[in-house]
Amino acid sequence: MSGAEIDIEAVRTLTRLQGLTVPDEDLEPLAAALAGQLAAGNRILERYGAADAEPPVIFDPRWQ
Numbered sequence: 001m002s003g004a005e006i007d008i009e010a011v012r013t014l015t016r017l018q019g020l021t022v023p024d025e026d027l028e029p030l031a032a033a034l035a036g037q038l039a040a041g042n043r044i045l046e047r048y049g050a051a052d053a054e055p056p057v058i059f060d061p062r063w064q
Contacts, residue, residue, distance in 0.1 A: 006034045006035040007031055008027045008028055011030050011034065012027060
């Protein structure tokens with residue numbers, strides 16, 4: 001999945017699947033943030049290769 005595929009409808013679907021309620025005015029910024037995170041991850045994989053990357057053991061969304 002590329003960052004271009006993260007749109008408002010994708011975010012709406014993902015939040016619904018998780019049982020979350022997100023106000024409509026927050027969907028566009030959330031979609032942009034998710035697309036940016038995905039693009040950053042893809043850049044890392046392109047630079048270092050997918051074979052060298054290990055998945056994170058712990059994910060804390062508060063970390064920035």
